Amino acid sequence: MLGVSEIRNMQMRDAFISKLYEKVKYDKDIIIISNDYGAVSLDKFRNDFPDQYINAGVSEQNIISMAAGMAIAGKKVFVYSIASFIVTRCLEQIKIDICSQQLPVTIIAVGAGYAYSEDGPTHHACEDIAIMRTLDGMQIYSPSNAVMTSNLVDISLDTSMPMYIRMDKGIYSNFKEDINYDLGLDVDSLGNDLCIISTGTIHNVAIDLSRILFENGIRSTVVDIFRLKPLNTKLLSKILEDHSHVVTI
CATH class of the missing domain: 3.40.50.920 (Rossmann fold)
Incomplete structure (x- = not known):
């Protein structure tokens, strides 16, 4: 299992997926659905646990509906995608398929704000918080570093409600180990x-x-x-x- 000294020097998405990788070894109900091959940690997950990883291609709305169905069947589902695509393109599916049924699906959204600024407005996610806040039962987490992000894995596995985690690019060294996550701040x-x-x-x-x-x-x-x-x-x-x-x- 990775220690804090290793996690603190990771990208946020890699910290989260690496922690989830450790959990998958002992829990066959954990599923990742993605439309991206861009993360090294995601490639490792796919190679080592092919039965618990689904790449659904460029079909974000379908991914959300798939996640809802699997959650109903008792799976612990994580959706991984770029924030601008998985939020604005899938609002109806998130609202109806996940939130109206209060399903414990965790959406891992990378590229918060202008993290992918060089890719133009299609990849900008500046309205995701405002949109997701309107959805009934949706929890929203906005971690500030990789250590905090990795600790959200346990919270997401324990929740019985929908969860949205927005992540940035880069490595951020400011972190604390003694945070009370129940407080929310x-x-x-x-x-x-x-x-x-x-x-x-x-x-x-x-x-x-x-x-x-x-x-x-x-x-x-x-x-x-x-x-x-x-x-x-x-x-x-x-x-x-x-x-x-x-x-x-």
């Missing part, structure tokens, strides 16, 4: 002069910014909202009450 506090709120990989910029501010006499609290839905409004409100200045990134 994590706090790093150097003081209450300023509160910086972020989600996803931009959290790494927020952490670096807080250190620069500290060197200049401004003590800040950095909040990483890694679970956007359901949002822990009670804890977030308590944090905001202690700060007169709040910045969101």
Whole structure:
């Protein structure tokens, strides 16, 4: 099993799939459905567990419907695709086939925001959070690093509800091992002069910014909202009450 020192230097998608790979060894009900061969970790999964991997080709709507059917049959289904395709192209299928039946299908979406900026607007995913938040029962996770992403595997396997995990490209070194994932957010506090709120990989910029501010006499609290839905409004409100200045990134 991979250790934290190895995971922290991985791409987020590789960290998630590598952790899932370890689980598949002992659970024949785990299935990955994909339309992409682009990840090395995905190739390893396909080669070693061909009966638990399905490449459905460029047919995203069909992938979602397949996932729903397998979930009804008791399988633990993970859909892997590029965020812009699996969200906007499949909204009706996600809404009707998965969410209306409250099925435990996990959508692994890579290329959040402008991660694939060089590929043009077809690959941009800036509206995915807004879209997925409207769907009944859909949980939304936006991890900030590979270590956090790998830990979401256990959460996704334990859930009985739909889940959407959005991932960025790149390797991000800021991480903590003692996060309480039940809270849905994590706090790093150097003081209450300023509160910086972020989600996803931009959290790494927020952490670096807080250190620069500290060197200049401004003590800040950095909040990483890694679970956007359901949002822990009670804890977030308590944090905001202690700060007169709040910045969101």
